Amino acid sequence: MKATRLQLRRKLTGRIMGALAYLAAAAAVLPLLLVFGYLLLKGASSVNLDFFLHMPRPVGVPGGGMANAIIGTLMLVGVASLLGVPIGIGAGMYLAEHGNAPLATSVRFLADVLNGLPSIVIGIFAWQLLVRPVGHFSAAAGGIALGLMMIPTVTRTTEEMVLTVPTALREAALALGYARWRTALRIVLPTALGGVITGVLIAVARVAGETAPLLFTSLGNQFWSVSLTQPISAIPLQVFNYAISAYDELHAQAWAGAVVLIALVLVISLGARAVVGRGFARGND
Amino acid sequence: MSDLAQERALEPARAATGTTAIETERLSVFYGAKEALKQVSIAIPAREVVAFIGPSGCGKSTLLRSLNRMNDRVPDARVQGRVLFDGQDIYGPDVDAVEIRRRIGMVFQRANPFPKSIFDNVAFGPRINGYTGKLADVVERALRQAAAWDELKDRLRQSAVGLSGGQQQRVCIARALAVEPEVLLMDEPASALDPISTQQIEELIYALKQTLTVVIVTHNMQQAARVSDRTAFLYMGELVEYGATQELFTRPTEPRTEAYITGRFG
Ligand SMILES: Nc1ncnc2c1ncn2[C@@H]1O[C@H](COP(=O)(O)OP(=O)(O)OP(=O)(O)O)[C@@H](O)[C@H]1O
Numbered sequence: 001m002k003a004t005r006l007q008l009r010r011k012l013t014g015r016i017m018g019a020l021a022y023l024a025a026a027a028a029v030l031p032l033l034l035v036f037g038y039l040l041l042k043g044a045s046s047v048n049l050d051f052f053l054h055m056p057r058p059v060g061v062p063g064g065g066m067a068n069a070i071i072g073t074l075m076l077v078g079v080a081s082l083l084g085v086p087i088g089i090g091a092g093m094y095l096a097e098h099g100n101a102p103l104a105t106s107v108r109f110l111a112d113v114l115n116g117l118p119s120i121v122i123g124i125f126a127w128q129l130l131v132r133p134v135g136h137f138s139a140a141a142g143g144i145a146l147g148l149m150m151i152p153t154v155t156r157t158t159e160e161m162v163l164t165v166p167t168a169l170r171e172a173a174l175a176l177g178y179a180r181w182r183t184a185l186r187i188v189l190p191t192a193l194g195g196v197i198t199g200v201l202i203a204v205a206r207v208a209g210e211t212a213p214l215l216f217t218s219l220g221n222q223f224w225s226v227s228l229t230q231p232i233s234a235i236p237l238q239v240f241n242y243a244i245s246a247y248d249e250l251h252a253q254a255w256a257g258a259v260v261l262i263a264l265v266l267v268i269s270l271g272a273r274a275v276v277g278r279g280f281a282r283g284n285d
Numbered sequence: 286m287s288d289l290a291q292e293r294a295l296e297p298a299r300a301a302t303g304t305t306a307i308e309t310e311r312l313s314v315f316y317g318a319k320e321a322l323k324q325v326s327i328a329i330p331a332r333e334v335v336a337f338i339g340p341s342g343c344g345k346s347t348l349l350r351s352l353n354r355m356n357d358r359v360p361d362a363r364v365q366g367r368v369l370f371d372g373q374d375i376y377g378p379d380v381d382a383v384e385i386r387r388r389i390g391m392v393f394q395r396a397n398p399f400p401k402s403i404f405d406n407v408a409f410g411p412r413i414n415g416y417t418g419k420l421a422d423v424v425e426r427a428l429r430q431a432a433a434w435d436e437l438k439d440r441l442r443q444s445a446v447g448l449s450g451g452q453q454q455r456v457c458i459a460r461a462l463a464v465e466p467e468v469l470l471m472d473e474p475a476s477a478l479d480p481i482s483t484q485q486i487e488e489l490i491y492a493l494k495q496t497l498t499v500v501i502v503t504h505n506m507q508q509a510a511r512v513s514d515r516t517a518f519l520y521m522g523e524l525v526e527y528g529a530t531q532e533l534f535t536r537p538t539e540p541r542t543e544a545y546i547t548g549r550f551g
């Protein structure tokens with residue numbers, strides 16, 4: 001009798017806790033769904049082929065697009081990755097392999113500080129260093145500012161992922177006459193690659209949507225430009241400019257820009273994952 | 286097992302060939318302040334099988350790993366004394382640990398294949414060690430040596446991670462053999478395996494000493510008796526007794542050795 005009461009109580013507690021967990025999960029996902037839903041509602045109707053192929057047009061002229069901002073964001077993210085990915089992966093591998101060296105502790109600390117810096121501060125820094133001396137805004141300066149922001153994310157996820165690689169695998173390679181650096185490159189990194197790529201994608205997704213660091217680095221550009229030394233447009237900049245304008249037409253374009261930005265991040269993620277997935281199946285050699 | 290025993294019986298008493306493969310001189314190893322190995326001096330003759338036995342924690346793995354500088358990357362491990370290999374102290378100032386490890390291979394307690402194909406696992410060492418011939422030939426030779434060729438030849442492109450424990454361990458042995466080491470260190474290579482795989486590996490060890498020197502750590506005294514020419518008994522970091530296997534198991538000179546082999550402790 002007593003035992004069954006206890007069992008009942010346990011069962012009930014289990015049910016309640018389970019329900020609470022579901023609720024918490026739903027609460028976490030709900031804002032995301034709302035944002036997606038609202039974006040699609042407002043922006044999807046303005047996303048069409050013109051949006052990708054055409055340049056911005058004056059208010060009142062139909063068929064304008066954001067071709068310049070799309071290419072701009074792609075270029076900025078490309079430059080940022082060229083800077084942030086190798087440095088971040090290198091630093092992360094260093095932290096994982098030499099974790100308790102005094103230098104490692106400072107690197108880890110600095111990475112965390114950099115991660116916590118407001119993005120506008122990074123923008124000012126890049127302006128001071130890359131824009132002011134040159135005398136004009138440039139895509140390169142914007143890309144570098146974004147690249148700096150990628151470094152800590154890539155560093156810390158790489159470190160975490162590399163630490164999950166079993167010591168036994170490292171020792172196996174060392175025992176075959178592999179030097180430490182070669183072991184790191186040929187065994188440790190490939191084994192951790194899936195997680196490292198995920199870290200890179202998170203970093204890319206994060207900086208692709210940044211506006212503040214671009215305000216005084218790449219500035220924005222109403223015209224078509226693919227030059228690294230000239231100001232360049234970016235989707236978030238364009239969205240910002242349109243959103244604060246007074247015209248409904250431009251507001252619609254801003255919503256469309258937001259939809260495209262999210263779609264872009266999604267496509268990059270899925271694409272990279274597919275590539276990594278295939279690499280693993282082949283045994284990454 | 287019986288044909289292995291027969292083979293052994295037929296083999297003429299092995300007069301010491303005179304050459305020593307590796308020799309330690311008053312070798313001590315510390316982990317932090319703890320002295321895990323105390324002034325061990327031991328000579329491993331070339332082309333023989335030497336077994337290290339002793340209770341858990343007595344320093345068998347520590348001694349084995351100090352023979353190819355595997356403890357270099359253990360942060361607070363410190364080595365005193367000398368380990369002579371090919372006439373030089375491998376802990377000497379100008380010695381390249383990478384080259385030492387290429388010549389002194391290692392097989393670990395738990396099979397640790399890379400998440401790659403069987404072929405790529407075995408070819409992994411030769412690929413960077415300047416091997417110029419056909420890789421496929423090396424892979425075949427190494428897998429044959431490790432008694433794994435017939436079983437695995439049709440699935441060389443499959444991932445080694447999907448194999449059974451015994452197959453994985455033999456792939457790991459083949460991987461170690463593919464770089465043609467002069468000495469093979471084995472740390473309880475059969476401890477996670479079933480009797481059949483264990484027997485295969487024991488036979489393999491027996492065959493290996495035609496071409497190289499084998500040092501094997503084992504918890505299993507029958508195994509030590511079956512495969513080794515000499516046995517070293519370690520206890521609490523000390524080398525208590527070292528001699529011909531048959532002698533050591535039948536007429537141990539040290540009371541501690543006798544107590545251990547008769548199962549009174551450990
Ligand atoms: N990385 C390490 N850091 C600190 N102490 C260690 C380390 N490795 C081993 N030791 C200690 O050194 C002693 C010898 O360990 P070792 O692994 O050589 O023993 P073993 O004879 O191989 O034991 P087992 O039969 O259990 O494998 C033990 O007391 C162990 O706790």
Ligand SMILES: [Mg+2]
Nearest residue numbers: 345346347472
């Ligand atoms: Mg051990």
